[in-house]
Amino acid sequence: MTIFIDLYSEGNTFLHRLDPRVKIISVLLLSLLAFVLSTVYSLAALLAFIFLLLFLSRASMGRTWFALRFVLRFMALIVILWPIFDPAGTPVWAELGPVKVTEPAVWRGITSAVRVGCLACVWYILMFTTAQRDLVRALVRMGLRFDYGLTLAISLRFFPSFMATISSITDAQKARGLDFNRGGLIKRSKKHVAVLVPAVVAALRTADSLSLALQSRAYGARTDRTYMRQLKMRTFDYVALTIVTMLFIVPLTAKYLFLVHF
Amino acid sequence: MTVVPSTHGERLAAFENVNFSYEDGTEALRGITLDIRKGEQIALVGGNGSGKTTLAKHLNGLLKPTTGRVIVKGSDTRKEQVANLARIVGYVFQNPDHQLFCSTVAEEVRFGPMNFGLAEPEVERRTERALEIMTLERLKAEAPLSLSLGDRRRISIASVIAMAPEVIILDEPFTGLDAGEAESLMDVMREMNRQGTTIILITHDMRVVAEHSDRVIVLSHGRKVFDSKTRTAFSDLKLLRECGLIPPPAIQVAHHLREYGVSPEITTVEELADELARVLREQQ
Known part of the structure; x- marks a missing residue:
């Protein structure tokens, strides 16, 4: 199985070209919208809209399937478990001892599952179309302190190499006869100490040499930072932001001002 | 050009037309066929990314061939656990820090034999012997992570020696060692070899290859381009240069x-x- 740690893939769709700040705000608004909407029909429409965007982002099938697999599994779990823990309403469809499955509960389960699907997929659009460095740049421009931005960028950057270190450590210990599949639960979890200790040491050593490397490249020498790449909002960005804001505002006012049930 | 060396001893391992691709599609080994015999001192060389480590990891089952077979002591590695193959093939990883986790050197060396479930006296005997071979007796109560890189490297090698494998793979063991440390490491390996252990050395140091191996296998882009006795391995300068090697x-x-x-x-x-x-x- 391939693991995509960085979901971003190069591309030149309008979603790739959009200002990362607009993308972050849009994703936040669409996430909130998933909570404003409360019927299965409106949520399904939102999900369809998100899928359309996902499709337009031209992410490869492999990548999309990798990401969606987890979501679909989670959605299925919600649909199955919801009616079991929520016995309210009539008509009752099935009764088995203390477990009562009612029609409204089944619908509530489906509604929640679709909502979770919306929340997950909308964030996938952001991850698929925005490079990590642009995300961090956007967050810094939106007011995140630069140090924290750099910390975030470094952790994202080193995550894959840290995973590679862990897999190399696991190999090294297996080569010394460590069998992770043998023994009971406690014995087995104890075996992971042999991986955990070298992994933590490796991480600390990396952090140590990285901080030296940063200092020797004069990090922190001047406090007012300049940027080589400036983020600039273009007409298209404003249009996109307006559309998404309308998408959010209209159902919100309809629901709370005019009490229309969506 | 491939000269199959007529070498000693029983056949320990055989690669039969082995191909291996990583999950991202990189073809790391292409059509590798070779035998490894008891008592050989083999140098596995080639440019970076030529497939040396990938090939070596097939010997103890950390990697399994995509097509073809690897036979170690009569059994197909695809059907064997790494923990079992580790009794036959010891692997010293490039970075010693990827395995050190115990609080004393002796415990670290004991870890391998303990995993084999050997009796306590046997574990002790092997540990003592390995510490002696790598001249670590003086340091056996020290914390491995507080020692120098040279010492840490020797600990990682001692921990493999204690498992008493028939084959020892050393994956670029000279990184961070000075000339003296490297030389004495190779002296130890020569002695182990004299006592019957098969040594497979992965390195870029052609002087060590020339002086401390009796067979050279050259890999380039995942293919075996050369396999001969060391004495004749350096005769074709042009071929060597094509593989990124300089004698x-x-x-x-x-x-x-x-x-x-x-x-x-x-x-x-x-x-x-x-x-x-x-x-x-x-x-x-």
């Missing part, structure tokens, strides 16, 4: 003096001196 200075000198009757089939500086003395004597 050690002594052999280069011998090549330059070919027309004067100097044989390029030497491996060490001493042999070059002897050869030059012979030619000079003949001319007088």
